[in-house]
Structure formats: structure tokens, C-alpha cells
Amino acid sequence: MKITHNKVGQNLNLTDSSRSDKADGIKNKTPNAGLTKADALTSSNLGESSRVELSPRAQEAKRIKELAMAAPDVDEAKVAKFRALIDEGKYKVDAKAIADKMVDEHLEF
Structure with a gap:
């Protein structure tokens, strides 16, 4: 759980460590962790060449x-x-x- 309290001059971030550890475990197993869906698609296709077929x-x-x-x-x-x-x-x-x-x-x- 993450709580952010924003007031002028104050930033308070509290994180639930048990959930954080689980999330970190998932991120480490996922090759495109932390990327948006579009980023993941782009990064997975970087090594491949694109091909266009004309009618x-x-x-x-x-x-x-x-x-x-x-x-x-x-x-x-x-x-x-x-x-x-x-x-x-x-x-x-x-x-x-x-x-x-x-x-x-x-x-x-």
C-alpha cells in the first residue's frame, strides 16, 4: 500500500513492504516490467524486421x-x-x- 500526502513542503510516502516484495518478484520475472503495453510491444519487436505486403x-x-x-x-x-x-x-x-x-x-x- 502506498500513501502519498502532498502539502506544501511535505511529501510522505508509506509503502506496505509485503506487497512491495511480491511486486518486485513479479517485476523481476517479467522481461518488460514497468513498461506500458505499447512500450512492451515496441521493445519486443526491436530485433525483428518489419515487412509490408502490397496488394x-x-x-x-x-x-x-x-x-x-x-x-x-x-x-x-x-x-x-x-x-x-x-x-x-x-x-x-x-x-x-x-x-x-x-x-x-x-x-x-
Whole structure:
């Protein structure tokens, strides 16, 4: 039994020694004595490695993301094709079609 009496300047702690000895015996037998349940779970898992398993859908999404990240941002072949057309004077720009598309895009917002 533990009694604490707190007054200004006074702390009185009385402990029932028979219960204290029993509690000490239990604490010594328990490997995680004095720990909270969360602490005990954490300390018992310290030596083990954690393992995460992804669902097939998550694995597919990961694979798609990796493929997208590996692809180049610029299609060099397409750029070379249009650069050649422009240099040869064969690439014609339809200014009216571009203006119409710009207006349509602006009206969508």
C-alpha cells in the first residue's frame, strides 16, 4: 500500500513492504516490467524486421509509376521530325485553328 500526502513542503510516502516484495518478484520475472503495453510491444519487436505486403493493384500502380518516371519528358524523334519540316518550309501553321482552340480552352474554365 502506498500513501502519498502532498502539502506544501511535505511529501510522505508509506509503502506496505509485503506487497512491495511480491511486486518486485513479479517485476523481476517479467522481461518488460514497468513498461506500458505499447512500450512492451515496441521493445519486443526491436530485433525483428518489419515487412509490408502490397496488394496486386498497388504493385501494378508502382510498376506503372516506375515506367512513367523512366520515360523521357520529350519525344526527341518527334522534335527532330518537326524541326526538319520547319527547316524545309513544309510545316504549315493554321493560325485560325490555333486561335479557335485557345478561345475554346479559355471558355472551359
